[in-house]
Amino acid sequence: MNYGPISTPPEIPAGLRAAAEAARSRLESHPRVLSSRLLSHSPMVIEVVPRPTRMGLDDWAYLFEDLYESDDPLVGWIDGFTGVAVPEVQMREWVAATVGRLETLPVRRVLEVGAGSGLVMREVLRLPGVEHYVASDVADTSVLRLRELAAVEGRESTVHVLRAAAHDVGELVTGTFDLAVLNSVVQYFPDVAYLVEILRALARKIVPGGHIFVGDVRDPLHLPALYRERARSRGRGAVLSEQRLDHELAVSADFADDLPRLVDRVTAAEVSPRRGVTPTEMTRYRYDVLLHVGCRVPPLPNPVVEGARDMDTVVERLAVDVEGAVVNTFDSSRFGRFPTAVDPEHLWRTATELGQVWWIGRQPGRDMSVLTASRQPAAGAHFCLSWPRMQARGPYAQPPLPAATAAALREELAVEASLVGGQPVTVDLVWHPRMEQ
Numbered sequence: 001m002n003y004g005p006i007s008t009p010p011e012i013p014a015g016l017r018a019a020a021e022a023a024r025s026r027l028e029s030h031p032r033v034l035s036s037r038l039l040s041h042s043p044m045v046i047e048v049v050p051r052p053t054r055m056g057l058d059d060w061a062y063l064f065e066d067l068y069e070s071d072d073p074l075v076g077w078i079d080g081f082t083g084v085a086v087p088e089v090q091m092r093e094w095v096a097a098t099v100g101r102l103e104t105l106p107v108r109r110v111l112e113v114g115a116g117s118g119l120v121m122r123e124v125l126r127l128p129g130v131e132h133y134v135a136s137d138v139a140d141t142s143v144l145r146l147r148e149l150a151a152v153e154g155r156e157s158t159v160h161v162l163r164a165a166a167h168d169v170g171e172l173v174t175g176t177f178d179l180a181v182l183n184s185v186v187q188y189f190p191d192v193a194y195l196v197e198i199l200r201a202l203a204r205k206i207v208p209g210g211h212i213f214v215g216d217v218r219d220p221l222h223l224p225a226l227y228r229e230r231a232r233s234r235g236r237g238a239v240l241s242e243q244r245l246d247h248e249l250a251v252s253a254d255f256a257d258d259l260p261r262l263v264d265r266v267t268a269a270e271v272s273p274r275r276g277v278t279p280t281e282m283t284r285y286r287y288d289v290l291l292h293v294g295c296r297v298p299p300l301p302n303p304v305v306e307g308a309r310d311m312d313t314v315v316e317r318l319a320v321d322v323e324g325a326v327v328n329t330f331d332s333s334r335f336g337r338f339p340t341a342v343d344p345e346h347l348w349r350t351a352t353e354l355g356q357v358w359w360i361g362r363q364p365g366r367d368m369s370v371l372t373a374s375r376q377p378a379a380g381a382h383f384c385l386s387w388p389r390m391q392a393r394g395p396y397a398q399p400p401l402p403a404a405t406a407a408a409l410r411e412e413l414a415v416e417a418s419l420v421g422g423q424p425v426t427v428d429l430v431w432h433p434r435m436e437q
Contacts, residue, residue, distance in 0.1 A: 170201030
């Protein structure tokens with residue numbers, strides 16, 4: 001695969017050109033490297049696309065076997081800040097936040113990948129209109145728990161549970177679905193190429209007008225802040241040690257914006273903050289993505305109000321304006337103590353009090369700390385905002401691998417390239433949207 005110029009620019013001195021070619025040649029012979037290109041010769045910086053991998057999937061499966069042995073599905077979850085068990089009240093809020101997203105969507109036929117102990121499945125089965133539910137997981141203990149849950153809910157005839165890795169679900173599951181759910185599982189994927197593979201397989205299973213919900217996605221842009229908070233709360237002095245312990249995948253919100261261009265049949269992507277009152281790792285450093293599959297995408301509604309920088313103004317404009325009105329670019333209080341910052345959860349709850357439905361999310365290309373809100377139609381009606389379509393960007397400004405894996409691979413490749421290049425080499429790891437699986 002080649003996603004850009006691979007030869008060094010002709011103006012580079014012959015000696016440096018030879019060193020750069022030697023370093024690139026050494027890198028492209030590495031089993032973990034798919035392609036590379038020279039970004040700079042002084043200092044020497046080489047951009048590398050790692051080869052897609054499934055390394056680490058078995059390790060996570062082994063971990064989950066132990067996690068799901070508990071009789072209480074709310075037990076065993078660890079707080080990312082403190083390293084201790086998450087309080088039950090926070091776990092219930094986390095489940096309610098996810099189910100609250102799903103209950104507004106068509107749920108007649110649901111496919112959940114990585115269903116775990118059934119926290120989401122149990123609540124979705126209680127929603128009106130659910131006729132068929134397929135749940136998969138890689139852990140045997142999870143499969144047993146899910147089948148027990150189906151029996152307790154009296155839904156054995158409508159629930160099908162199978163043991164399967166995410167990449168096998170597309171082949172093993174037959175039929176079509178209104179909704180596919182990937183909730184809090186993307187962080188266990190080996191790389192972003194694997195995520196795209198899974199989403200492409202799921203999109204082929206979704207009926208026109210259906211959705212794919214990708215919940216609890218870690219945001220790499222805010223990982224440094226998360227590492228600092230962890231280091232403080234756990235008594236570690238070095239942020240670098242937190243990075244080296246981080247084996248979970250983070251996915252850029254810019255990457256999520258590009259999913260309609262990367263996944264066939266996906267017509268729109270909505271990126272929103274996690275719901276919740278309690279300031280946890282999930283509410284502050286993660287986000288949700290709702291993918292619309294074969295849905296009609298209307299033009300951006302009017303009026304669009306810019307510069308509503310405080311809570312009262314945002315609430316006033318949404319409450320009295322017409323359906324579809326957009327209030328743009330206000331600061332989220334989850335990322336700083338700005339005097340005028342707006343709490344997205346407060347907006348959602350205000351809408352409920354007013355008997356209205358407000359969409360709170362992120363406009364493509366913006367940081368998650370800057371949000372957009374819109375007055376939606378009545379609950380249950382299909383709704384999405386259509387921002388101007390952009391060409392797929394990339395390579396993305398994020399490692400395409402978990403932080404610990406990326407750091408180790410980056411160091412290994414830099415050492416190898418430096419040995420043959422005769423000078424220090426910096427290696428940047430990227431994933432590019434034009435790369436073929």
